[in-house]
Amino acid sequence: MTEAEATKSPRERYRAQVRAEIKARAWEQIAAAGASALSLNAIAKQMGMSGPALYRYFGGRDELITELVRDAYRSLADTLRATAAEHGPDVTALAHALRAWALADPQRYFLVYGTPVPGYHAPDDITAIAAETMATLLDACAALPAPPDDAATPFDEHLASHRAWAAGHPAPPATLRRALAFWTRMHGVLSLELAGHFTGMGFDPEHLFAAELDALTGPSEAG
Amino acid sequence: MTEAEATKSPRERYRAQVRAEIKARAWEQIAAAGASALSLNAIAKQMGMSGPALYRYFGGRDELITELVRDAYRSLADTLRATAAEHGPDVTALAHALRAWALADPQRYFLVYGTPVPGYHAPDDITAIAAETMATLLDACAALPAPPDDAATPFDEHLASHRAWAAGHPAPPATLRRALAFWTRMHGVLSLELAGHFTGMGFDPEHLFAAELDALTGPSEAG
DNA sequence: CCGAGGAGTTACAACTTCTAACGAACACGA
DNA sequence: TCGTGTTCGTTAGAAGTTGTAACTCCTCGG
Numbered sequence: 447m448t449e450a451e452a453t454k455s456p457r458e459r460y461r462a463q464v465r466a467e468i469k470a471r472a473w474e475q476i477a478a479a480g481a482s483a484l485s486l487n488a489i490a491k492q493m494g495m496s497g498p499a500l501y502r503y504f505g506g507r508d509e510l511i512t513e514l515v516r517d518a519y520r521s522l523a524d525t526l527r528a529t530a531a532e533h534g535p536d537v538t539a540l541a542h543a544l545r546a547w548a549l550a551d552p553q554r555y556f557l558v559y560g561t562p563v564p565g566y567h568a569p570d571d572i573t574a575i576a577a578e579t580m581a582t583l584l585d586a587c588a589a590l591p592a593p594p595d596d597a598a599t600p601f602d603e604h605l606a607s608h609r610a611w612a613a614g615h616p617a618p619p620a621t622l623r624r625a626l627a628f629w630t631r632m633h634g635v636l637s638l639e640l641a642g643h644f645t646g647m648g649f650d651p652e653h654l655f656a657a658e659l660d661a662l663t664g665p666s667e668a669g
Numbered sequence: 670m671t672e673a674e675a676t677k678s679p680r681e682r683y684r685a686q687v688r689a690e691i692k693a694r695a696w697e698q699i700a701a702a703g704a705s706a707l708s709l710n711a712i713a714k715q716m717g718m719s720g721p722a723l724y725r726y727f728g729g730r731d732e733l734i735t736e737l738v739r740d741a742y743r744s745l746a747d748t749l750r751a752t753a754a755e756h757g758p759d760v761t762a763l764a765h766a767l768r769a770w771a772l773a774d775p776q777r778y779f780l781v782y783g784t785p786v787p788g789y790h791a792p793d794d795i796t797a798i799a800a801e802t803m804a805t806l807l808d809a810c811a812a813l814p815a816p817p818d819d820a821a822t823p824f825d826e827h828l829a830s831h832r833a834w835a836a837g838h839p840a841p842p843a844t845l846r847r848a849l850a851f852w853t854r855m856h857g858v859l860s861l862e863l864a865g866h867f868t869g870m871g872f873d874p875e876h877l878f879a880a881e882l883d884a885l886t887g888p889s890e891a892g
Numbered sequence: 893c894c895g896a897g898g899a900g901t902t903a904c905a906a907c908t909t910c911t912a913a914c915g916a917a918c919a920c921g922a
Numbered sequence: 923t924c925g926t927g928t929t930c931g932t933t934a935g936a937a938g939t940t941g942t943a944a945c946t947c948c949t950c951g952g
Contacts, residue, residue, distance in 0.1 A: 458927070479788045482705040487908065498910070499931050508910065551673035553787065558904070562777070562864045563703050575870065601880035610871030626877055627884070634857025641785045646796065646835030654849055657824035661850070680898070680950065687899095710939065721941075871897050880951065 456512060465503050472514055476553045481511060482561075512569065518557045519575040520548060524583045535589035540582070541632055541659050545652075552640040559633060580611060580625070587625040590618045590663065596620060624662070631658050688726050690716060695737055699776045704783075705733060724768065737883060741780045742798040745770060749805045758812035763805070764855055764882045768875075775863040782856060803848070810848040811840045813886065819843060847885070854881050 454462070471489045483489035486507055487497045504510040519620040526540055526546045548555040602619040612622050635658055638644060677685070694712045709730055713720045725734040747762055748770045756762035771778040825842040835845050858881055859868060862874040 461929090478787060481782065482786070485908070495930095496932065498933090499912070499914095503929060535780035535867070549913075553784075553900095554786040559866070560863065561703065561776075561779040564706070565917090566703060576866075587705055599878050599880055599883070601883075604876045608872040610869070612783075623880065626872075627881065630861055630877070630881065631854050632857075633861060634672070634853035637860055638782070638853055638856060641782065643782070643799070649828055649831040649849075653824050653827045654853070657846065658850065658853065660822070660824075669815055677948075686897090709941090718899095719901065720939095720941095721902090724941070725899060731939070 459487050461503070468500060468503055468510070469517070473551075473554075476514070476557070479549060480553060481557060482516075484511065486510070504523050512572075515557050516570070516572050516575070518554045518639060519572050519579075520556070520559060521581070523579045526579055530586060531636050535586040537583075537586040537590055538629060538659060538663060540586050541628070541655075544632055545636060545655060548636045548640060554635065555640055566654060577611065581628060584612060584615050584617055584625050586622065586625060587628060588615075590621075590624060592620070593664070594664075599623065621654065628662055631662060634658075672771050675685060679806060684726070691723060691726055691733070692737065692740070695733060696774075696777075699737070699780070700774060704737075704780060704793075709733070714884045718724050726842065738780050738791070739795050739798070741777045742795050742802075743773060744777070746798050746802045746805070751804055753805050753809060756807040760806075760809040760813055760851060760865060761886060763809050763881060764851070764878075767855055768878060771863060778859065778863055782860060800834065803852075804838065806852060807835060807840055807844065810844050811838075813844075813847060815843070816887070824844065851885055854885060857881075 463560075468489055471492050472484055475484050475488065475664045476579065484507065486500050490497045490500050500510075525543055529539050529543035530536075598620065602623055605619040609619070609622055612625075617625075632655070635651065635655045639655070644651045644654075691712055691791055694715050695707055696705050698711065707730065709723050709727075711718050713723050727736065745767075752762050752766035753759075821843065825846055828842040832842070832845055836850075840848075854892045855878070858874065858878045862878070867874045867877075
């Protein structure tokens, strides 16, 4: 990384630095008021230069946001992969890492899992990062001990022949099912928590998250 | 309703009609391009009048969106309540009604459960509608037969003393826990499905939804 | 019938994204 | 060392947006 940056020409290093600062300001704005309130002009003014100058660095607002979305996916995938590298394929560690990542910057989470724009389709490289994240999750679910009553569900049979997303993974349908359950349940709690739908209800969202995680890892020994 | 509208003055009836048409156009725009792309000018142009005229009917863009959010909450609460009135307190019927409501207009779902604007706090009447929805869900969960291994979880103990949201409901903590699980899991699947995170993965989201619902209603007899 | 108030208009301010054209600074090769 | 050419940042401007102010006109109600 040091070598890669050092070998670039001065212009390229400067350009990379300005791009990085633009993105940093953009993240500040998004954290403060959401992605829809992101203003190129405001960023330019903060950086002491005038509006159109930013178009040297990003094709426009959409391109900047796409870049931030890509970074968000990348950050999530790296965080989970690092967690798996440190704790092994442990679904509990993954869950806590996911929650910490989400709470650290809710708007970054929503950039990945929030309301989509109807027409928008993410570039292929972004969906590739998403697949990488799913692979990490699948590995952890494969390492999960099979529960005592592990009869094949109807959904397992469906997954047996509809597993394009896990084509390169040797996990059986039950593992795929558990991975999907893990993903959707963690997201269900986190999404509602970050959106503030639990505020005023009295309970601690962290306990709900832990309860759902317990139900996932040990459906029988949870009591 | 007929009486209430008929007794109003002509001016008020006209005003209500124009407000309704504005909201109808707004829903079209939101369904087509999302809430962030809603343009008062575009609505005015569609209706054959010029921009500022709309400010007679809505204080501004934010007020119009808040009104649409209110209508979305109201629609969801009414749909679930009507389902409960027809099928009784059946959590399965509620789940299918919720999914149908969500699929009928994804952006309406996201207006309720989508990415929040950091600073925004919903008016009290909207949170009251949300509480109404939770009450309907609680009733259905209370009618659910207790599973065989129904030992109190740690989260149940937490809920026993942190149940402000169910203050007026006699349901025990285990029922509260099941209601929260129902809510978060259904939302987890629906949210990811509507946002398109399952596209290209190969499986049918409806089957996943059904599987999660099965796990919720009968954890033992599901196999 | 006539006045008061509501509806819609245009004009304007202050934003936004984004394009075009220009000048100045800088890195690089001869 | 000295052009030269690329790149950066600028201003100007078009085409949008939300929202306010002032004015006209019509209509409803006493």
